[in-house]
Amino acid sequence: MITVELEHFSLDKICDSGQCFRMRKLGDGHFSMVAGDQYLEMYQKDGVVDFCCSQEEFICYWVLYFDLDTDYEAYMNAANPRDKYLGAAIKAGDGIRILRQDLWEMIVTFLISQQNNIKRIRKCIETICRKYGERKNSSAGVEYYAFPTVEALSQATEEELRGCGLGYRAKYIAVTARTIASGQISLEKIYDMRYPQAKKELMKLCGVGEKVAECICLFALHHMDAFPIDTHIRQVMDVHYKRGFPNRRYRGMRGIMQQYIFYYDLYS
Known part of the structure; x- marks a missing residue:
């Protein structure tokens, strides 16, 4: 088992983010994940996460999969402070990671x-x-x-x-x-x-x-400029970004902003 303390990381929110469909909540703070041919169980309490795997599996597979080496606080701090909607979405979605899936x-x-x-x-x-x-x-x-x-x-x-x-x-x-x-x-x-x-x-x-x-x-490809637009996102754009999403400001991080918005719209 590998125990790590992580900031801006929430198994609960990742599970509900609409990225992956083989992650399951088994109990309070207890999750399982099947990715490709890999199986993992995890436990989280506050910022402490237990990954039930070997050190080799953690370093060679799961660190990359969960994007653990990326500073998500930098993404969060890049938001326009005058954009109250995006600020609320980031606060609600804090803990989501963009997974690197097959x-x-x-x-x-x-x-x-x-x-x-x-x-x-x-x-x-x-x-x-x-x-x-x-x-x-x-x-x-x-x-x-x-x-x-x-x-x-x-x-x-x-x-x-x-x-x-x-x-x-x-x-x-x-x-x-x-x-x-x-x-x-x-x-x-x-x-x-x-x-x-x-x-x-x-x-x-x-x-x-x-x-x-x-x-x-x-x-899958972790192209962070990708910005999927489904019904939820289209409705948000129509209400909060009538002139279009500020793509230039968020170049290179549009994808994580989309995930914060998607999660916020779905669960707020």
């Missing part, structure tokens, strides 16, 4: 997320993981399922995926998996692209529109 997992996750609610998204993801992912056991003996590989989902038919409760999104995932498995689109090349190029390349995939591409850029 690109393939985020492509599938946000294809599933379209016109969907969090409860159903979680259920759909768990269903495809159980059907197409590798069954594994954590060091503590907890059984879980890794996220399905590109190859595994490329072998699934659209009808089979519909049977997982995916509805019309089944076609998007079936076609996208085959497109990537065949080499028509390279995930490795997307990892090396800058934000505008990565977004453009992602939008070549079946079912990936601008909003989904923005989510993937932010939550």
Whole structure:
């Protein structure tokens, strides 16, 4: 177990931030996370967090995943003091981190997320993981399922995926998996692209529109200028930023500002 004291870090808020759908609250301050083929349990009390993993796993995987080396106070302090709405959103969302998640997992996750609610998204993801992912056991003996590989989902038919409760999104995932498995689109090349190029390349995939591409850029590729606009964000923009969001001021950090706003609008 690794115990660390962290500022501006909240497992509770990360779990509810809409970035990841395989993180679960097990009890007061107790959480589990499945990311790719990794399993982790965590406990938090105030600023002290216990990560139930080895030091090697913590340093090589989870530090990067939770973006622990980034100074989020710098983001918070960059807000325009005259922007009362953003100030309130930052205060409410203090503790959120922009996670560095697997690109393939985020492509599938946000294809599933379209016109969907969090409860159903979680259920759909768990269903495809159980059907197409590798069954594994954590060091503590907890059984879980890794996220399905590109190859595994490329072998699934659209009808089979519909049977997982995916509805019309089944076609998007079936076609996208085959497109990537065949080499028509390279995930490795997307990892090396800058934000505008990565977004453009992602939008070549079946079912990936601008909003989904923005989510993937932010939550997988960690392009902090990505700014996903869904119904919640659009309503906030219409009310509080009629002249548009001040993109120039927040260049390089628009994504974290979007997350603070999203969380605040959802839970305030």
